[in-house]
Amino acid sequence: MTEPPARPEPERGLAVVLGAGGGLGAALVEALQRPEGATGGHVLALGRSSTPAIDYADEASLHNAAAWVSAHCEAQHTELRLLLVASGFLHGASGQPERSWAHLEPAYLRQVFEVNAIGPALVMKHFLPLLPKTGRCVAGFVSAKVGSIGDNALGGWYGYRASKAALNQLVKTAAIELKRRNPQALCVALHPGTVATALSAPFSKSGLNVRQPAVAADELLSVLAGLDASCSGQLVDYQGKVLPW
């Protein structure tokens, strides 16, 4: 006889990954499915192909997915302890990252801001209220070092940089509000380093430290496990280093 699936332990809770169909998102889900993972193997994966599906072009999809997660928590007597947002956009049908101001195009700018900033902002609106009001819980938004204004020495990639800088500001702002609700909660922006995914493929030059998604996922999860509430509202890289805004 097969054993019924174990109930999540309430103190370990549940993890939810958005952007779970992407290279890094899928690797985060796989790592969190292991019983020794942060939430004891309990993870829900949401993306444009999941059921329910989430798409940043459709706010109702986020509202519905958050209601579904909330109902899941209630039925399983558990709580959302880890929210990871691993979605992102750099290149596609609407365009490529710009090398010069001469290449700035409204359609591409709209797309990078929609996926990298507006979508995660709506995730904050619908999912941060699901985090418990007591005890440690973490919301991690995958950003990028190129979104750091202080670190920008090379220029280029106007839209992607600006959209990730907007995401960083959203994370900082949400961290302040979250702390008022639960002083032990964290909201952080994460730089995963260069990871071998469809997003980075056209730009991965030799000499860059390109890591496999499974390696990058383990690194990010171990950094997150070591952060305390004083790290909330910061941009942290895959080695645990705090990056300038």
Ligand SMILES: NC(=O)c1ccc[n+]([C@@H]2O[C@H](COP(=O)([O-])OP(=O)(O)OC[C@H]3O[C@@H](n4cnc5c(N)ncnc54)[C@H](OP(=O)(O)O)[C@@H]3O)[C@@H](O)[C@H]2O)c1
């Ligand atoms: N790879 C790198 O070297 C690198 C470096 C620095 C930062 N990052 C950041 O790391 C994160 C993960 O990127 P990745 O490398 O894993 O890229 P990826 O494989 O291209 O995954 C991107 C993800 O974004 C989701 N997405 C795109 N448009 C969306 C929309 N309108 N609504 C909802 N989801 C949408 C995709 O969903 P579908 O699965 O449904 O297509 C996919 O899950 C991103 O934030 C990226 O900016 C990556």
